[in-house]
Amino acid sequence: MRRNGKAGIAEPGPKPGIQDHSGQLALCMIAPAILYIAALIGFSFVMAILYSLSDVTTGDPTLRIVGFQNFGAILDNSVFRLALKNTFFFAFTSQILVILLSRIVATALMKEFRGKWLARFLIMLPWTAPISLGTIGWLWMFDSIFSPFDWILRYAGLLGSPDALLGSMQNLFWLGVPGLAMASVIIVHVWRLLPLATVIQLAGLSSIPRDLLEAAEVDGASPWRRTLEITIPLTLPIVSIAFLFGLVFTFTDMTVVYVMTRGGPVHSTQVLSTWTFFKGIEGGDLAQGAAISLFLFPVLAGIAILMLRMVRKSEVV
């Protein structure tokens, strides 16, 4: 880009002002965005790493580097190990369900039928409404006494009588029993992320060329074969993106667990993000909190690399 300055000015370009200054102008226009992000996200990320290597607490905020002892202490904690296991279990289980169900919804929504706009609005509601408020609705639905699910089960004779299949208690106590509490949290996450995955799958399905499917049909390929050999391979990149996005959301979300169970009963639904909050903010141990949160980072980095590859691949196709 080195140019003789005098010659540059002397040249009678048609639009000198634009050509010469657009580089600087471009830089000036983009600088605020980059600075904003770098200052807040970049700086905080570096601070999170420094915190995790220090012994900083809310009571004593001076930063003294103590090395990796926080990580050792965290790994020794059985609640952390449980939270790590729960995070993986709950992210993968809910995302596998989301992908399977969203394919069914998307296939149905590809067809034309009366009242489609209403069905679409209702199906999208969980994503468009604020998550903490939707979760509050679920909290009331999983109430220990007044749960409508328990009422239906009692009504059907499956619960609450001496010889009932699910026991003689009047209630199942959804959020009070470890296995059921985990199931409840997974249900809410599936509910929340199904709309996003459905829209992505819809885009994938509508990108398949019509003639391809029609040609296969003319050639006598059965619906099963068309699905297995055309639809699934062609939508795989987009489905993978939906899956990876969902994983990022479930790995990093703490709203659902926080509102529903606060990690209980006895930490059976504790995940890394809630454990970070309870240790770091409520417990005041900023150093350990930061260290716990950083355990998410390698997983997210792996997911991001996979996503970048997928995006590239789908562009090639």
Add this chain to the structure above:
Amino acid sequence: MSRARKILGRGGLYTIVGGFALFGAFPFYWMVIATFKRDHDLFNPVANPFLFNEPPTLDHLRLLLFDTHFVTYVLNTLWVGLAVVAITLAVAVPAAYSLARWAKGWGETLGIGIFLTYLVPPTILFIPLSRFASALGLQESLWSLILIYPTFTIPFCTWLLMGFFKTIPKDIEEQAMIDGHSRLGAMFWVVLPLGISGLLTVVVFAFTLSMHEFIYALTFISVSAKKTVSIGVPTELVRGDVFQWGPLMAGALIASIPVAVVYTFFLDRFIAGFTMGAVK
């Protein structure tokens, strides 16, 4: 035969769609029921919980609007949302314009930059940011949210707007510049009015994203009168250990539905921007 199969297929389609619509909407139906039910009816484990067994009441709504901070939460949310929208527009519009018009390798770099911000989610940042906010004296202040929410609205909205600006032909602004506008003048008077639907989309998303946000608000704000809807309703409408389910559901319902309706109109664009154009 084929007619019978067709009817069966239709039936199956409506069953599937109806089932999923019910799954999506049921919690909100449940909020409606709880909002208007009398306590005596609401807390009756025997009676059919899906229906009004006693005449509906407005008591819960009255309690919510006049005896709690709910209206304050709504106003706080509006204020934070609008301020975040203003900052996002001021920063993202020039950035997106600049990228759309002059980016060669930059577009790619920005894409990777957005991925990097996904990599460092609020769950990693909220601890250092809470110290940062209190160092600035913004603890317990809505300004802390206004300062921090643009960290997730700016990358996303820049990306979205860049797509919109690229669809506007360069000739139009070159013509405007020949007519005597400067580069910035052309952007302001010619390109932005053409990209108005893009700007509107960004306004809606910046607002809904900040309204949905939970972790930062929960971490930075603990004074009741300073809370936003998304944390105020779940944390404050509980007196002691007693959940006031009626008002609680009313609050969740009132705050959810308007934003859901507006959001729905823009959903497809949101998804397109969200998946970085991988989904077209």
